Amino acid sequence: MTRTCQEIAAYSERLYYDLEFGSCKAWKEDGGGHCVGYMPVYAPREVIHAAGAMPVGIVGAGDWLEVIRGDAYYQSYLCHIPRSTVDLAVTGRLEFLDGMLFPSTCDVIRNLSGMWQMLRPETYSRYVDVPQNFDPEIGGRFWEHELRELARELGEVTGTEVTDARLRASIKLFDENRAVVNEMYALRRDQPHRAPTSEVYLVLRAGNVVDVETHTALVREYIDTAKATDRPDMDNSRVVIVGTFCEQPPLGLIKSIERSGCFVVDDDMLLVSRWFTADPAPDGDPFGALARAFVDHTVPTAVMYSPTSGRGKALVERVRRARAEGVIFAAPSFCVPALLDQPMLVAELDREGIPYTAFKYSENTGQFGPIREQTGTFADTMKLWSAA
Amino acid sequence: MIIAGGIDVGSSTVKAAVVRTDNAGNDELLGSHVERLRRRDPRHVIDSVWSVAKQQAGLTSDQIEYVASTGDGELVEFRRGHFYSMTTHARGAKFLVPETTLILDAGALHARCIHIDARAKPLGYRMTSQCASGSGQFLENIARYLGVALDEVGPLSLESRNPEVCSSICAVLSETDVINMVSRGIATSDILKGIHLSMAGRFARLVRNLASEGMLTFTGGLAADVGLLQATREELEKAGVNIPVASHPQSILAGAIGAGLWGAFRHEKLLARAS
Numbered sequence: 001m002t003r004t005c006q007e008i009a010a011y012s013e014r015l016y017y018d019l020e021f022g023s024c025k026a027w028k029e030d031g032g033g034h035c036v037g038y039m040p041v042y043a044p045r046e047v048i049h050a051a052g053a054m055p056v057g058i059v060g061a062g063d064w065l066e067v068i069r070g071d072a073y074y075q076s077y078l079c080h081i082p083r084s085t086v087d088l089a090v091t092g093r094l095e096f097l098d099g100m101l102f103p104s105t106c107d108v109i110r111n112l113s114g115m116w117q118m119l120r121p122e123t124y125s126r127y128v129d130v131p132q133n134f135d136p137e138i139g140g141r142f143w144e145h146e147l148r149e150l151a152r153e154l155g156e157v158t159g160t161e162v163t164d165a166r167l168r169a170s171i172k173l174f175d176e177n178r179a180v181v182n183e184m185y186a187l188r189r190d191q192p193h194r195a196p197t198s199e200v201y202l203v204l205r206a207g208n209v210v211d212v213e214t215h216t217a218l219v220r221e222y223i224d225t226a227k228a229t230d231r232p233d234m235d236n237s238r239v240v241i242v243g244t245f246c247e248q249p250p251l252g253l254i255k256s257i258e259r260s261g262c263f264v265v266d267d268d269m270l271l272v273s274r275w276f277t278a279d280p281a282p283d284g285d286p287f288g289a290l291a292r293a294f295v296d297h298t299v300p301t302a303v304m305y306s307p308t309s310g311r312g313k314a315l316v317e318r319v320r321r322a323r324a325e326g327v328i329f330a331a332p333s334f335c336v337p338a339l340l341d342q343p344m345l346v347a348e349l350d351r352e353g354i355p356y357t358a359f360k361y362s363e364n365t366g367q368f369g370p371i372r373e374q375t376g377t378f379a380d381t382m383k384l385w386s387a388a
Numbered sequence: 389m390i391i392a393g394g395i396d397v398g399s400s401t402v403k404a405a406v407v408r409t410d411n412a413g414n415d416e417l418l419g420s421h422v423e424r425l426r427r428r429d430p431r432h433v434i435d436s437v438w439s440v441a442k443q444q445a446g447l448t449s450d451q452i453e454y455v456a457s458t459g460d461g462e463l464v465e466f467r468r469g470h471f472y473s474m475t476t477h478a479r480g481a482k483f484l485v486p487e488t489t490l491i492l493d494a495g496a497l498h499a500r501c502i503h504i505d506a507r508a509k510p511l512g513y514r515m516t517s518q519c520a521s522g523s524g525q526f527l528e529n530i531a532r533y534l535g536v537a538l539d540e541v542g543p544l545s546l547e548s549r550n551p552e553v554c555s556s557i558c559a560v561l562s563e564t565d566v567i568n569m570v571s572r573g574i575a576t577s578d579i580l581k582g583i584h585l586s587m588a589g590r591f592a593r594l595v596r597n598l599a600s601e602g603m604l605t606f607t608g609g610l611a612a613d614v615g616l617l618q619a620t621r622e623e624l625e626k627a628g629v630n631i632p633v634a635s636h637p638q639s640i641l642a643g644a645i646g647a648g649l650w651g652a653f654r655h656e657k658l659l660a661r662a663s
Binding site for chain 1: 454461462465466467468469471472473474475507509510650653654658
């Protein structure tokens with residue numbers, strides 16, 4: 001029996017709110033093997049998968065967990081995601097993980113990796129130091145070495161050696177996944193009334209907690225259903241959301257932006273799902289292919305180095321490609337990468353005459369009235385008083 | 389001429405308006421209707437209100453070129469577009485009272501003062517905080533305690549000779565004040581005037597923070613309360629703000645009218661873009 005878009009979204013929403021990670025535990029019990037968690041923004045999921053483990057995206061606890069113990073680990077002037085992640089850990093909700101990867105997103109995530117080693121010394125964890133030099137001979141070689149080390153260590157955890165053939169097969173699965181995710185994003189960009197972001201995000205987010213083949217099938221099902229579903233078009237303002245690459249906005253915030261009269265036609269949520277702008281080379285050494293894809297085809301984002309104004313120009317290009325009328329900077333409170341990036345991006349938007357608005361949130365923001373007011377008036381401004 | 393509709397879904401009432409405009413200053417209200425929700429399914433009320441407004445305008449759905457929502461607009465499933473309530477009240481107030489430069493949108497749950505330019509574009513706003521003491525729901529609760537019908541509140545307040553002061557900070561404290569006043573035998577008109585003055589004091593602060601001249605027009609459900617209007621005039625005068633206060637018999641429809649007029653404007657813009 002075919003499901004409707006709402007039913008697919010409802011299924012994904014159950015996964016979204018499941019802080020017990022039931023889908024991952026069920027996968028393990030069904031003989032799936034091991035589960036290895038990773039924090040935002042990017043982790044080489046292909047290597048985890050090739051080691052026989054399911055990559056599990058850990059993005060905090062959102063607005064469904066009252067953080068009690070996590071606050072004791074961090075100062076009040078830091079973002080929320082590490083607190084709720086610590087709370088998930090100390091309440092035993094992440095016991096099912098056989099390993100945990102902490103990418104070099106920012107100092108907070110780096111500190112979290114240290115705390116993790118003290119909290120769970122018996123479990124494998126690794127700080128994943130992704131390169132910030134994109135010369136294939138420097139950053140590329142470094143990253144290839146890191147990937148091989150990671151593969152060796154994960155192989156020891158799971159008992160499955162990461163062979164070239166296994167890694168190549170995993171890369172192919174994630175290429176397929178990225179292709180359908182990009183297709184879903186293209187559908188939302190071209191026909192946003194058929195694929196609202198409140199649904200697209202849930203379907204995308206399901207990829208954090210189900211195996212890659214299941215997720216690819218889920219996204220495919222959503223795309224096919226959304227294309228076949230007749231939904232009335234709306235005269236909304238088309239916006240790009242920027243700054244949501246690590247701590248995730250609560251679902252209520254996404255819905256509020258949509259309800260205020262906006263179509264979100266591009267965003268940077270859960271970037272790991274579409275990190276590469278081109279597939280790694282299918283032949284030859286798969287470690288080298290992954291490393292080369294990283295230095296040559298990484299999506300521009302605040303946590304990756306780029307020369308002055310590079311990301312600003314890339315944002316303008318994204319806005320043009322998405323035929324967006326404006327940009328919403330939605331940064332988590334105290335998110336250093338997002339907030340430090342903003343002035344450079346804003347300068348480029350100003351140069352191009354692209355309107356924007358900015359606000360801050362945290363994953364457990366519960367009052368959306370002021371944000372809705374801001375995005376609502378922003379949408380009206382674009383619709384009524386813009387030159388276009 | 390473009391025919392458009394606006395539907396304003398508030399927290400206690402649904403308002404609909406059908407308008408005709410050339411987007412060049414010739415605007416006309418063809419039909420309108422207001423219904424209170426009274427714990428009914430909002431979607432059902434929306435359909436009912438919209439149906440009466442169309443009937444009054446003598447039009448069918450396919451003759452209306454653009455339907456815009458405002459307020460809790462996602463409940464209007466047949467809408468083409470949505471505008472934020474500040475934008476629509478601004479446009480609606482300008483239609484009702486063309487000299488308007490400031491709007492006091494006093495609804496069921498909050499009050500907001502909006503400063504606009506000649507095009508009805510909001511330039512700035514101030515609104516009451518989360519406390520309900522400046523809201524229609526609060527006034528409705530007080531009226532219920534006093535056993536007074538809502539449409540009697542304004543005229544009774546105008547009869548007051550010795551208004552009783554009550555809290556303007558907190559709705560709960562105000563309600564306690566009112567209970568004490570009743571037990572002390574204070575006249576109903578003096579209690580109501582005291583409440584009006586406490587609300588008007590908050591409104592005056594909103595206005596004073598935005599502008600010191602122009603014309604203030606009330607919109608929203610409380611715009612029909614003549615006692616509140618008078619109290620606002622008095623509080624503005626007390627605050628040294630020389631701004632005339634206006635209302636209009638159709639002020640409650642300002643959001644819906646504004647949504648319709650902006651919808652028509654947007655429709656023309658989209659047509660121009662397509663051609």
